[in-house]
Amino acid sequence: MYRLDELTYCVASGVMPDMSVELKFYAVGRRRLVSTFVEKEVRAAESGLILLTPVPAQAATGRFAPQRRSLLPRAPLGLTTAENDASKALEQTLMPHDSELVDYYAQRASEYELIYHKPERQASIDWLNARLRQEFSGHTVLEAACGTGFWTQTIAEAARSVVATDVNAAVLNLAAQKLLPPGKVTFVQDDAYSLHNIPAGEFSAGFAGFWWSHLPLSQIAAFLGAFHSKLQPGAVILFADNLYVEGGSHPITRTDADGNTYQERVLLDGARHEVLKNFPTEQELAKAVQPYGSAVQFSFCDYYWCISYRLSGTA
Numbered sequence: 001m002y003r004l005d006e007l008t009y010c011v012a013s014g015v016m017p018d019m020s021v022e023l024k025f026y027a028v029g030r031r032r033l034v035s036t037f038v039e040k041e042v043r044a045a046e047s048g049l050i051l052l053t054p055v056p057a058q059a060a061t062g063r064f065a066p067q068r069r070s071l072l073p074r075a076p077l078g079l080t081t082a083e084n085d086a087s088k089a090l091e092q093t094l095m096p097h098d099s100e101l102v103d104y105y106a107q108r109a110s111e112y113e114l115i116y117h118k119p120e121r122q123a124s125i126d127w128l129n130a131r132l133r134q135e136f137s138g139h140t141v142l143e144a145a146c147g148t149g150f151w152t153q154t155i156a157e158a159a160r161s162v163v164a165t166d167v168n169a170a171v172l173n174l175a176a177q178k179l180l181p182p183g184k185v186t187f188v189q190d191d192a193y194s195l196h197n198i199p200a201g202e203f204s205a206g207f208a209g210f211w212w213s214h215l216p217l218s219q220i221a222a223f224l225g226a227f228h229s230k231l232q233p234g235a236v237i238l239f240a241d242n243l244y245v246e247g248g249s250h251p252i253t254r255t256d257a258d259g260n261t262y263q264e265r266v267l268l269d270g271a272r273h274e275v276l277k278n279f280p281t282e283q284e285l286a287k288a289v290q291p292y293g294s295a296v297q298f299s300f301c302d303y304y305w306c307i308s309y310r311l312s313g314t315a
Contacts, residue, residue, distance in 0.1 A: 101214060104265065104273040105147070106170040111268050112148050120248070124303035128209075128240055131299075131306055133158040135205070135238050142203040142230055144192040144223075145211035149175030149185075151240075155207060156184050163198065165190040193223055198230045205236040206311075212285075213241045213278050217258055220288055228292055231311055237293065238308040244279040245303060252277075282307075 105112070116125060132151060137158040146152050146164035148171050156162050162185045166172050172187050190197040192211065206227060215223055231237070242249065250263040253274070263277045280288075282298045285307045290296055293309035300306065 098214075100273070101275065102168055104275055105168050107271060107273075108265075108267055109148065109168070109170040109174055112171070112174075113150055116150060121303055124301045127301040128304050128306070129154045131238070131240075132207070135236055135308060136207065139205035139236060140203050141205045141207060142195075142198065142227075144195065144206070144208040144227055145214075146175060146187070147171045147210070149178045149180075149187075151207070151209045152185060153178055153180060156181050159184070159205070162186070163188060163203070165192065165195065165198065167191050193219065193226055195226050195230055200229050201232055203231050203235060205238075206231050207238050207240075209240045210242065212239050212280070214276055215278070216260055216276065217278065224288070224292060228311055233311060233313045235311040236308065237289075237311055238306060239285075240304055240306045242277075242279070243300060243303055243305055248303070250277070 115121070128151075132154045136155050139159050141155055141159045141162045143152060143155065143162060143164040146166050147168075149164060152162060152164045152175060164175065164185060165188045166175070167189065169189060172189060176187050188197050192208070208227070212220075228237075244252075250265060252261045253264050254262050256262070260276050261278055263275050265273045265275050267273070282305075285298060285305075286296055289307060289309050293311050296307065296309040298305070298307050
């Protein structure tokens with residue numbers, strides 16, 4: 001059992017006592033605040049999810065009485081168990097060369113968005129949200145590697161429509177439960193390197209957030225070729241990802257023969273994963289996209305970088 005103020009501190013500091021805690025925020029206009037009733041979701045190691053009974057904020061000195069209940073279906077929304085097994089098998093078929101990365105994000109899915117509740121990142125999140133609304137207003141958007149749909153929500157506010165893809169069934173399950181504008185967003189399980197389930201040339205804009213850093217250097221051109229092939233000539237494209245922030249980023253643990261860098265990530269259950277995580281320079285990003293587009297613009301804030309451009313006449 002933990003007091004509300006103890007849990008809030010753990011969320012803010014990124015340190016969890018022995019379980020995963022997600023603090024739910026509720027938006028009012030452009031303000032981000034905790035609801036009068038603060039709901040905590042706690043994931044035990046083996047028993048799915050636990051819901052802690054919501055308590056009034058003024059009762060912060062009291063203690064929670066956890067009630068065990070499953071918050072997520074065992075299979076992704078709308079799938080039977082057999083279909084879910086097939087979906088997981090598809091993950092390995094689509095991205096066999098990145099099976100470790102797929103597995104890591106499947107295991108991290110329920111705790112992924114904790115990073116976005118860190119107080120020091122709020123200004124950077126607001127900055128990127130504003131960029132996404134501005135760039136994608138009125139567009140039909142293809143999003144690759146959408147993850148839990150955190151940025152999909154923002155894009156959907158401004159876009160005409162969004163098709164959001166990810167290879168990972170676990171994160172798509174969470175994304176599908178977001179509060180999204182009715183009829184605007186479609187989630188598709190697909191490999192970002194091929195996007196073979198996505199029709200060509202139907203989108204006026206494209207986005208991939210926090211995916212570029214996971215691309216092996218040798219695969220950047222292959223990803224861009226597949227992604228561009230799904231977009232219309234002249235499409236608006238924006239990629240965003242992490243800057244390396246000393247003291248705020250996981251340290252680099254090794255560099256391979258191709259120049260890719262790696263971090264060790266520790267999940268809340270103690271599981272350790274080695275994750276490919278590159279931090280490209282502005283010059284490296286510009287060199288990668290300039291053959292494909294015009295009006296290349298690079299910008300950055302405290303924690304994130306963005307590069308945007310217009311796709312040339314043919315993908």
